[in-house]
Amino acid sequence: MAMLGALLALALPAQAATTYPLTLDNCGVAVTFPAAPRRVVTIKSTATELLLSLGLGDNIVGVGFQDGPLPEHLATDLPVLSEKLPSQEVALEAEPDFIYGGWESNFAADGAGERSTLARLGVATYVAPPACRSVQPPRLTFEALFAEIAEMGRIFDIEDTANALIAEQQAVLDDIDADRRGLTALWYSSGIKTPYVGAGNNAPAMIMQALGLANIYADVDDGWTSASWEAIVDANPDIIVLVDAVWNSAEQKKLLLAENPITSQLDAVIHQRYLIIPFPAAEAGIRNVPATADMAAQLARLDFAE
Template identity: 30%
Template sequence: MRTALAAAALLLVSGCGATVAQDTSATDPVTVTNCGQQVTFDEVPSKVVTNDTGITELMFALGLKDRMAGYVVDGDNTVDLQTSPWKADFDSTRKLADKISKEVVQGANADLVFAGWNYGFSESTGFTPDALKQLGIGSYLLTESCRNGAGKQRGIMPALDALYTDLRNLGKIFRVEAKAEELVQSYRRRIENAGKLMAGKPRPKVFLYDSGQDQPFTSGRNAAPQDIIGKAGGDNVFGDLDDSWTTVNWEAVVQRAPDVVLIVDYADGEANTPAQKQAFLEGFAPLRNSPAIKNKRFYSLPYAALVEGPRNPASVEAFAKYLAQV
């Protein structure tokens, strides 16, 4: 659908204490590359449904709250909402459901769904971009979640590059390119400055512990923790895995002898707080001789800070400060 009115207009969109000049007069289609596919938007989406905290915060950071029909966030992710720099935007935007589905987005009269593989999209549930296309609803996939051609493995570029790619793509789609570029350059400066805290110091080996007691769920080299850990001055012990978020085995964790454990703060059904996850790791016999366990080197960040999203630069800063002290 093409914009009916060609008259010049600027819409001021509120965004976390600021307003963003949005050019709604543009009538030319915009094409971006999303997960290797060329996607064309004939007009600016106006009823976007987002899935997950970090994805929703990308919209808020760009000042696009007024372009949203609502968001979907798991009810267990209360820490994310309570700690969000965009809490006021969450409070004033409609939460549609705990789990995304075709019925949820149809009920919101969505014209675009912003989600990702394992961030809402899944063949097992039947909620896929192809299924939405059949309903006349467009999709934009989080770049961190793009599949890389090896089965269902995810990740086609470094995680922070994925963040910058999505910001710039969304800037084009919603005609807020100046704001998007402002954010990208600001994030780059913050991350560069944070990296100076560990300059010249030994790089500790870091194990990202998301969840799982039978088998740990962690980050390969294509998920956001890879760059958060790396830019903060550490090395992800599973940075050799060509995948995003993935399951490994405890034997591999023990063999890689992490110096620090970075814990994801969210409820997983087995250990619902960072303290409970730390207690499990400290009581897990195979890990007792790992440097991180012996020296009690644990640090936690909220889930939304460790998936692709606008909290990533602050995560690098916070973790770099921690590493510089251990």
């Protein structure tokens, strides 16, 4: 796949160098970069993994709030500032000129610092666009994810590298065939008494649509939502997507579903019709495309003959 990406990149026109100062609108905030960032703090796995995928590991001076181990092809040692959200004081100790956050809520007075405060201190900030809340993002698409990659290419003056990565991801996406059996699905993220599930406008919706699955909570205009087991049983989805998190594994979810008197009667539970996705791949980011390809392969192996 790396060779395919390189060949596709050769077919793309060379990009002009970024002109600095570069000013971008990010979640309704004007962010100015006087030069390509050299010292970056990343918060959340989505931010860390995108920069690593662009070959920018040497620029990362600290990470916080990582959602799980790095995928094998990106594995490297990075300075961990905090297992959870680092405070402004801790983040600034790394002397960053750029903080890249996976959630807008990362930039709060009791978190890494408010964006306006950090700007006055000479630290540029960026929120992953699908995670904007002050400005409501449109329904997530793979094209929007690719636009974030392209924007990082502009920020770091590596547009050719960003375009090569986009081409590689697009090639993987193009090879995914949507299932045509008309299957319904539940995206089970977390929760025991009250399940937290994938809804209609973020990564779960985007991935399920690419797989050809009808999300039973597609009409909820949000990325995720609280649901009820009774409503889920009434919908009786053909498939259940299980998010595999360190703190709530897919195996724990399977056990819960099988032992709960209500959910144990679901066809998907009885016949073990599950798709598994790691938590860091379940949020909008660089892992979505390969995760969708992997889930398509899982889906193709499921037996509906019973």
